[in-house]
Amino acid sequence: MHSIISLLMGMKFFRVKMHPIEEFVSYFTFLHELGQYFLEVKEKEIRHAMTCLFVEILLPVAAVVRHEVNIPALKNFVDLLYPPAFELANKKKHVLALFPMVTCLLCVGTKTFFLNNWPPFMQLCL
Known part of the structure; x- marks a missing residue:
């Protein structure tokens, strides 16, 4: 398990190239x-390491993403992870790890996705 976490931590320097679109x-x-x-994966430690990795990778994308949110690969990624991430964020043992990931997923989603999912996340925060 520790070798998997080490591998995931080493991947935090992975950066998404915005252009060309194929990349x-x-x-x-x-x-x-x-x-x-x-x-x-079921191990909490690995899940938390992966959430940190996703935040490290998605944060720079969220800062510059515009029309790319409509690209199916990004949309599918957000659609895959948002529901389970939001569900895990409801659990006390995952809240600190999952809030940043849920926030990043909201930021890289489409405008409609953001507007539909922001209110339930805001309620969770309060």
Whole structure:
């Protein structure tokens, strides 16, 4: 388990290239595979390490993303991870790890996705 966490921590320097669009799509295809692993893994420590990794990767994307939110690879990634991440954020043992990830997923989602999912997340925060 510790070797998996070390590998995940080493990946925090992974950066998504926004251009050309083909590279952007391939990066999010890879992240989608990591997201599927996140959904399969049961160990809390590995899940928390993965949430930190996703935040490290998504935060720079959230700062500059514009029309790219409509690209299916990014949309599929957000659609895959948001519901389980939001559900885990409701649990006390996961709240500190999952709040930043849920926030990043909201920021890289489409405007409609953000507007539909922001109010329930805000309620959770209060």
